Amino acid sequence: MARxxxxxxxxxxxxxxxxxxxxxxxxGSLRKVEGVNALMRAHVPEGKVALLIGxxxxxxPMYTAFVxxxxxxxxxxxxxxxxxxxxIIFEATKAVHRGNGVLYVYGNYAGDIMNFDIAAEMAAxxxxxxxxxxxxxxxxxxxxxxxxxxxGIGGAFYQVKIAGAACATAPDLDAAYRIALKAQASIRSxxxxxxxxxxxETGEPTFLLGDDEIEIGMGAHGEPGVQRRKLIPxxxxxxxxxxxxxxxxxxxxxxxxxxxxxxxxxxxxxELMIVNRKARMLLDQQGIVVHETQFGSYLTCQEMAGFxxxxxxxxxxxxxxxxxxxxxxxxxxx
Amino acid sequence: xxxxxxxxxxxxxxxxxxxxxxxxxxxxTKADQAIGDGDHGVGMSRGFRAVIAALDAGRPxxxxxxxxxxxxxxxxxxxxxxxGAIFGTFFSGAAKGAGGAVLSAALFGRALRExxxxxxxxxxxxxxxxxxxDALAPAADAAExxxxxxxxxxxxxxxxxxxxxxxxxxxxxxxxxxxxxxGERSVDRIDPGALTMSLILRGMxxxxxxxxxxxxxxx
Numbered sequence: 200m201a202r203x204x205x206x207x208x209x210x211x212x213x214x215x216x217x218x219x220x221x222x223x224x225x226x227g228s229l230r231k232v233e234g235v236n237a238l239m240r241a242h243v244p245e246g247k248v249a250l251l252i253g254x255x256x257x258x259x260p261m262y263t264a265f266v267x268x269x270x271x272x273x274x275x276x277x278x279x280x281x282x283x284x285x286x287i288i289f290e291a292t293k294a295v296h297r298g299n300g301v302l303y304v305y306g307n308y309a310g311d312i313m314n315f316d317i318a319a320e321m322a323a324x325x326x327x328x329x330x331x332x333x334x335x336x337x338x339x340x341x342x343x344x345x346x347x348x349x350x351g352i353g354g355a356f357y358q359v360k361i362a363g364a365a366c367a368t369a370p371d372l373d374a375a376y377r378i379a380l381k382a383q384a385s386i387r388s389x390x391x392x393x394x395x396x397x398x399x400e401t402g403e404p405t406f407l408l409g410d411d412e413i414e415i416g417m418g419a420h421g422e423p424g425v426q427r428r429k430l431i432p433x434x435x436x437x438x439x440x441x442x443x444x445x446x447x448x449x450x451x452x453x454x455x456x457x458x459x460x461x462x463x464x465x466x467x468x469x470e471l472m473i474v475n476r477k478a479r480m481l482l483d484q485q486g487i488v489v490h491e492t493q494f495g496s497y498l499t500c501q502e503m504a505g506f507x508x509x510x511x512x513x514x515x516x517x518x519x520x521x522x523x524x525x526x527x528x529x530x531x532x533x
Numbered sequence: 534x535x536x537x538x539x540x541x542x543x544x545x546x547x548x549x550x551x552x553x554x555x556x557x558x559x560x561x562t563k564a565d566q567a568i569g570d571g572d573h574g575v576g577m578s579r580g581f582r583a584v585i586a587a588l589d590a591g592r593p594x595x596x597x598x599x600x601x602x603x604x605x606x607x608x609x610x611x612x613x614x615x616x617g618a619i620f621g622t623f624f625s626g627a628a629k630g631a632g633g634a635v636l637s638a639a640l641f642g643r644a645l646r647e648x649x650x651x652x653x654x655x656x657x658x659x660x661x662x663x664x665x666x667d668a669l670a671p672a673a674d675a676a677e678x679x680x681x682x683x684x685x686x687x688x689x690x691x692x693x694x695x696x697x698x699x700x701x702x703x704x705x706x707x708x709x710x711x712x713x714x715x716g717e718r719s720v721d722r723i724d725p726g727a728l729t730m731s732l733i734l735r736g737m738x739x740x741x742x743x744x745x746x747x748x749x750x751x752x
Contacts, residue, residue: 277613277614278572278613278614280570280572281572281576281613281614282613282614282615282617282618283613284609284610284611284612284613284617285609285610285618285621286609286610308615309615309656309709310614310615310616310617310618313615313618313619313622313655313656314615314617314618316655317609317618317621317622317655405570420570
């Protein structure tokens with residue numbers, strides 16, 4: 200199979216070059232953490248509860264583009280699709296700590312858990328308190344009673360948004376942590392893969408799908424989903440996915456939600472809007488009130504085609520955090 | 534003959550372990566492509582090259598544990614991914630069990646035991662889950678059981694038990710880690726982490742055997 204074309208230099212320098220690009224695009228609001236592959240706000244207020252996010256690279260804009268005011272204070276970057284090492288996380292933790300603890304938010308993957316846990320232990324040894332709220336929103340990856348085995352996918356955006364707003368306004372780490380856990384319990388996502396992305400180092404696809412096949416629930420790195428099947432029309436596909444989401448939490452008549460349509464890399468806005476049309480039809484029918492809609496690229500897997508749908512149930516408290524203005528390279532709200 | 538390895542010999546042993554793992558990068562890559570995302574060999578090779586550089590930097594060490602900790606830190610910071618965390622944690626745990634200037638058979642067994650304890654605390658894997666624990670747990674048992682027969686016998690018993698344990702992962706279904714998602718599709722494949730663990734113990738046994746060739750145990 201032909202190697203997938205990529206606009207890169209030496210693939211081993213991708214992560215460093217991407218960070219440099221983000222820093223320059225920020226015009227002074229972001230800087231690199233000295234000596235490691237991590238990016239942070241140029242000014243983190245004294246006494247603020249710090250929010251540190253991150254994971255493997257290659258999913259841009261997640262996580263790095265969501266560093267900014269009322270969002271994350273730093274993002275740590277692993278190699279492509281590989282967890283960042285503890286020294287990177289530890290250095291970034293020290294760099295953003297302002298005396299009031301650090302909250303970690305990242306996807307619920309074995310490699311990330313171990314590396315972030317080791318970093319948290321290193322931080323504790325230096326007197327820095329760390330709490331962790333992992334993203335575990337993918338309903339396809341495990342049944343509800345094994346929520347702790349669920350993977351983190353597109354709903355990571357709302358986990359970061361809410362945790363960012365909470366860390367910016369909470370008096371202490373425990374208060375911010377409580378909000379982050381509430382968000383974690385309220386977010387549900389489901390993805391569908393139409394075509395694979397590729398590993399930039401090798402040019403090889405991360406999984407194989409037949410020409411006329413899709414896989415509902417497939418993970419960001421090609422992890423098996425709920426069902427592999429023939430391509431079906433957008434409305435039928437959307438209906439299946441919305442059903443999986445609504446029945447999982449479950450979302451009920453009268454619930455207020457935020458809706459996120461995340462392009463996995465190569466799916467067009469045209470397709471997302473066709474999906475949104477049907478999703479809203481279904482949610483309206485069920486009396487689920489959509490407070491806001493986000494759409495576009497939030498968590499990608501290179502040129503993977505497909506999208507994820509996320510719903511988050513919002514009570515008054517979570518609504519305030521969703522609505523709080525925020526600024527970053529990947530998302531802004533005024 | 535000495536009752537164990539002095540610090541120079543322990544340093545040489547860890548260096549040899551690194552060389553064995555690096556030399557097996559293609560085999561580890563192949564094993565991981567079948568069951569994971571294919572980056573295990575590259576990550577381990579990157580980590581153990583950093584181990585050689587760190588050991589050669591020759592910072593003073595007072596105990597075998599200090600050298601094991603140098604190894605741990607290099608892997609933790611350079612290998613990346615889940616395997617970097619796990620093998621870094623193994624050496625870091627082993628370091629806590631090896632607080633003596635001479636690596637004796639007793640210390641060797643305790644290092645493996647503490648390494649196993651640390652790995653299980655970190656990754657929650659049990660024997661039978663198709664992970665490196667399936668190579669390490671029988672190796673720790675074997676090393677302790679053979680401790681009375683001397684370091685060479687203990688290291689060889691551990692290496693054999695680890696090799697056998699790695700082979701046995703072929704019949705197992707993955708329960709943790711990325712391969713968990715493969716479920717039944719993971720059967721018939723050796724776990725790449727178990728393979729690496731068996732290579733590490735083979736490297737230790739080879740180096741120990743070379744240093745004390747005539748340390749054949751009684752009986």
